[in-house]
Each structure stands twice: as structure tokens, then as C-alpha cells.
Amino acid sequence: MELGVIGLGRMGRIVVDRSLDAGHDVVAFDLDAEATAAAAEAGATPADSVSDLADRLGEERRIWLMVPAGDAVDATLDELEPHLDAEDVVVDGGNSHFEDSVRRAESCPAAYLDCGTSGGPASAEAGFSLMVGGPAWAYEELTPVFDAVATGPAGHDRMGEAGSGHYVKMVHNGVEYALMQAYGEGFELLHEGRYDLDLEAVARTWNNGAVIRSWLLELCEEAFREEGSDLGDVADRIEGGSTGTWTVQEALEQEVPLPLIYQALAERFSSRGDGRFSRRLANRLRYGFGRHEVQRE
Ligand SMILES: NC(=O)C1=CN([C@@H]2O[C@H](COP(=O)(O)OP(=O)(O)OC[C@H]3O[C@@H](n4cnc5c(N)ncnc54)[C@H](O)[C@@H]3O)[C@@H](O)[C@H]2O)C=CC1
Ligand SMILES: O=C(CO)[C@H](O)[C@H](O)COP(=O)(O)O
Secondary structure, three states, rough: OOEEEEEEOOEEEEEHHHHOOOOEEEEEOOOHHHHHHHHHHHEEEEEHHHHHHHHOOOOOEEEEEEOOOOOHHHHHHHHHHOOOOOOOEEEOOOOOHHHHHHHHHOOOOOEEEEEEEEOOOOHHHOOOOEEEEEEHHHHHHHHHHHHEOOOOOHHHHEEEEEOOOHHHHHHHHHHHHHHHHHHHHHHHHHHEEEEEHHHHHHOOOOOOOOOOOHHHHHHHHHHHHHHEEEEOEOOOOOOOOOOHHHHHHHHHHOOOOOOHHHHHHHHHOOOOOOOOOHHHHOOOOOOOHHOOOOEOO
């Protein structure tokens, strides 16, 4: 298949590389010319602009957006619009709000797939987990690319109609906040408690057969290995927060109580000044899965 990829940062570049590795042809564009050139070196056909990318694709255009959520998605769609028709498919693989995706699906001349993407840059080799919303025919049409970008056929599925992919990803991120908070609290007690513990050894032991083993716990193990049991100079400051806020807002609207996710979000908002260990670990874990910059003292 021939795929256009717009946005070649930490995530978009993985879409390019995995698609090329699976034998697909890729036309690539980023506002940053260096990112476009780097994708070309990897085997993609470079485009000079969004319009140029659309022109270089064949009759039935398949285009994957991996730009920051918000205005960049709308700006890209505005530029694409004159080139699109009902036979074309656009995938938004970023962390867009599901209501924005519903609006875009209604106004986009092409079939529109909202695709929640989990795994982060650390999943370049293994592939992502993809949660897709939108028309079934478009999902089936893009399945060869989803197979390549995800961990494989089991790593993606169609969640339902427009918006459902980003809705599921929003809730995923709420769960991510709560899990990070739970691990953080447990390790904080171990760190402050009665025994002088090697927390990397604790995490490693838990990761080998314990009920609470997980990828986030593997990232805890990595963080303690690289930063030390006291997390060194990792600051008590957790950035991000938009996707967790959306989850809590939706829970309030639906009158579904989510005290753990809300509390984890509140911890982020109050993460200033008092050096909470749990938040310093969450700060470091966001580097582990997302290559988000570690805030340091
Ligand atoms: N980093 C992560 O762990 C994850 C990120 N995401 C989502 O994936 C999307 C991309 O994230 P990253 O790759 O991490 O961001 P990034 O900042 O590494 O890359 C974004 C790229 O888009 C380019 N760009 C911005 N506006 C553009 C435009 N109008 N046209 C063309 N290119 C444009 C930038 O130059 C940059 O190269 C975001 O929506 C993010 O929330 C989703 C899951 C995980
Ligand atoms: O989607 C992700 C992981 O699943 C991204 O890493 C996202 O940036 C995490 O959310 P936040 O920035 O609010 O911590």
C-alpha cells in the first residue's frame, strides 16, 4: 500500500519505519525539513508540503496524521481538504479529544479514522496498540498498515463509530495515571519505611511472576536502575495532564465515579514544592514510555 505520513516526530517516524519495513511505500512530510529528510534517508519519498504529499499519492489516498493534537490537526486537514474525496482515508493517530474527532469525521471529505495509539516511542521495535474508530470499510482498507504499525493483527481493533478510538485511548490514559500513582505510592512507602531497600531489586522481583507485574513496573525497575533507589535529582514535578483531565471531565458528565484517576490527576496539579517521591517516580516514568523530558532539580 502507498501511505502518506504527516508529522515525523517521535511517533510519526515509527509509523514510517514500521510501514517501510513491512513493504509499504511511504510519502512523508513534516514542517521540520530535517525530519522529512531523515525519513527520506530511511526510504520514504519526501514531500515539500501537505499539498505536495497529497499530489504524490495515487488515486486512492491513505494518509496518517501524527502531529500534535489540537490546531495542528485542523490546519493539516484544511490543507488536505481540496485533495480529498470519499474514496480516500485519513487516520489521526495522535491524542486528539474524541469530540474533535467526531467533528472532523463529519466535515472531512474522506473517510476519517480516529486512532488511539499506545506504547510510545519505546515501542518502536515491538509495535503499538491501536484503538480505531470510524467506518468499518476504511478500517479494513487500512488493516495492512495497522498490522505493520501495531504489534501485529492482535495489536489493533475497530472500537466502533467515529470518536470511539480516541474515547478508548482517553480512558486508557486515565488508567495510566492511576497505575503510575499506585506504583508511586507503594514505592514511596518502601522508600520511607522501616527497611533500607534496593528498589530496583524489589521492582525486578515483582516483575518476575508477581500479581502486579506490568510494563509500567518494568519502567519503574529501569528508573531505579538508572537513577538509584532515591531517584537522584528527579524533580517532584509531573508535566502533561490534558488526557487525564478529559477522562475526569467525561466521568463527571456521565456521573461515573473515578476517584483514583481524579486523585492521580490532582497529584499532578499539586506537584510543586514538597518533594513527593511518588510524583518524582511518575516524572521519570513518563521518560520511560514517552521519552518526555525528565524534569530535574
Ligand atoms: N510521545 C508519546 O508517548 C505519545 C504521543 N502520542 C500522540 O502522538 C502525536 C505526536 O506525538 P509525538 O510524535 O510524541 O510529538 P513530536 O513533538 O515528537 O512530533 C510532532 C511532529 O509533528 C510536526 N508537526 C507539527 N505540526 C505540523 C504540521 N502542521 N504539519 C506537519 N508536521 C507538523 C512537528 O514538526 C514534529 O516533528 C501527539 O498527538 C501525541 O499526543 C500518542 C501516544 C504516545
Ligand atoms: O498517550 C501517551 C501515553 O499513553 C502520551 O505519552 C501522553 O503524552 C501521556 O499523557 P500525559 O502527557 O498527560 O502524561
